[in-house]
Amino acid sequence: MAGKLSGRMLLVVDGPAVLVHTLEFLRLARQNGLTVRVFPTASALLFQSINAWAAYSGQPCREFERLSEEDLQAAEVRLAAPASVRLLELLLQNDQTARYPWLLAPALLPEDKPEEVQQSFAALLQKHHKLLLPGADVSDLGAMGKLALASPGHCLEAALAELIPQELAGVRVLLTVGPTIEDIDPVRFISNRSTGRMGQALALAAARRGALVTMIHGPLADPVSDHPNIRPLAVRSAQEMYDATLAEISRTQVAILCAAVADFTPNIYTEEKIKKQGAEGMRLLLRRTPDILASLGQQEKRPFLVGFAAESNDLELNARHKLQSKHCDILCANDIREPGCGFAVRTNRITMFFPDGEKEELPMLSKDEAAECICTQIARRWAK
Numbered sequence: 001m002a003g004k005l006s007g008r009m010l011l012v013v014d015g016p017a018v019l020v021h022t023l024e025f026l027r028l029a030r031q032n033g034l035t036v037r038v039f040p041t042a043s044a045l046l047f048q049s050i051n052a053w054a055a056y057s058g059q060p061c062r063e064f065e066r067l068s069e070e071d072l073q074a075a076e077v078r079l080a081a082p083a084s085v086r087l088l089e090l091l092l093q094n095d096q097t098a099r100y101p102w103l104l105a106p107a108l109l110p111e112d113k114p115e116e117v118q119q120s121f122a123a124l125l126q127k128h129h130k131l132l133l134p135g136a137d138v139s140d141l142g143a144m145g146k147l148a149l150a151s152p153g154h155c156l157e158a159a160l161a162e163l164i165p166q167e168l169a170g171v172r173v174l175l176t177v178g179p180t181i182e183d184i185d186p187v188r189f190i191s192n193r194s195t196g197r198m199g200q201a202l203a204l205a206a207a208r209r210g211a212l213v214t215m216i217h218g219p220l221a222d223p224v225s226d227h228p229n230i231r232p233l234a235v236r237s238a239q240e241m242y243d244a245t246l247a248e249i250s251r252t253q254v255a256i257l258c259a260a261v262a263d264f265t266p267n268i269y270t271e272e273k274i275k276k277q278g279a280e281g282m283r284l285l286l287r288r289t290p291d292i293l294a295s296l297g298q299q300e301k302r303p304f305l306v307g308f309a310a311e312s313n314d315l316e317l318n319a320r321h322k323l324q325s326k327h328c329d330i331l332c333a334n335d336i337r338e339p340g341c342g343f344a345v346r347t348n349r350i351t352m353f354f355p356d357g358e359k360e361e362l363p364m365l366s367k368d369e370a371a372e373c374i375c376t377q378i379a380r381r382w383a384k
Contacts, residue, residue, distance in 0.1 A: 007034050007163040010075035012064055014041040017082035017107045017147050018048060020139040025152035026056050032160065039064045041087060072100050077162045081105030081155045092124040101128040103158050105150040110138050112148065132158050153226030160208055167379040169210030174252040175203050176245060176259035176292065178218035180238045185270040193343035194260035195221035201371035202256055203230050209375060216244045218259065238262045238289035245292050249303065254382055256306040257293045265289050297327030304382045309333040310342060323353050330354060330377060340364055352377055
């Protein structure tokens with residue numbers, strides 16, 4: 001499933017919360033390849049005109065009152081967000097709209113209790129409708145007050161889950177992501193150029209396929225993805241990442257070790273800043289850090305194991321050696337000397353090596369696209 005998704009969405013928008021919610025949702029949806037047709041209620045049209053909604057979505061737009069059977073049938077996903085309680089009741093009680101599955105994001109007052117809202121709609125929801133309730137998300141509408149509403153990211157992920165095959169549904173995936181920080185003193189440290197973007201892309205790709213992802217990460221360049229299936233655990237050093245990984249591994253079915261873990265750490269941490277006065281140089285004694293991939297590969301009941309190798313020479317030779325010596329099921333390797341391939345860029349050219357001697361060479365792709373290809377192979381081979 002490499003590349004952007006494609007899918008047809010019908011979006012009903014309602015009330016003043018459209019000002020702070022819908023434009024961001026449309027941006028995210030279009031960014032992910034979705035075609036969205038907007039049907040604003042009379043309340044939503046008080047805040048944006050019909051022409052504005054068409055411009056924002058890039059698709060023809062009609063008032064909610066003109067929603068037709070043809071529109072409902074043409075959509076692969078139907079979302080009402082934001083939606084007043086009155087609109088929800090209308091959608092769920094109307095014979096024409098209620099027979100189609102809906103994702104429903106009610107706009108609530110901050111003091112409303114989501115569990116009570118869930119209970120009040122339980123009879124109407126049946127099996128094919130889903131209520132998207134707010135977490136800590138509160139939108140400030142200025143003089144109109146505040147509303148609690150599932151975030152645009154939450155709504156997007158719920159919509160994508162309806163389109164993406166759930167081939168990793170319920171699979172417990174552990175991911176290590178980003179660099180580690182090896183402190184020398186309170187000011188200085190040893191690290192590397194990793195941004196964590198490849199690992200973040202893998203976490204999101206796996207979560208969108210239904211996996212339950214535990215993401216153990218060092219410092220990241222980008223915020224953690226807003227997906228309910230991703231549980232982030234922040235660490236700093238290689239030792240902390242090792243300890244956190246071993247603590248989680250008994251509950252793990254697939255382990256993807258994508259982190260750029262420091263191979264060495266200072267032998268001694270200096271509690272006070274090392275001063276330069278009178279010193280012409282400094283000698284730093286380093287010791288090896290734990291090898292997380294090797295430790296997992298040696299376990300008698302190891303999970304399905306995916307390793308990464310950033311190489312600067314003899315890519316295939318080194319990758320195949322690591323695949324065998326670390327007992328990996330897939331080894332993903334890239335040549336960090338190639339422009340656009342490696343650290344601190346948003347693209348990568350990855351070759352996947354497999355124990356049966358096969359390999360898959362991917363072209364230069366965005367890291368999101370590369371992650372989709374890797375997850376496709378994981379789903380295919382883990383199922384065996």
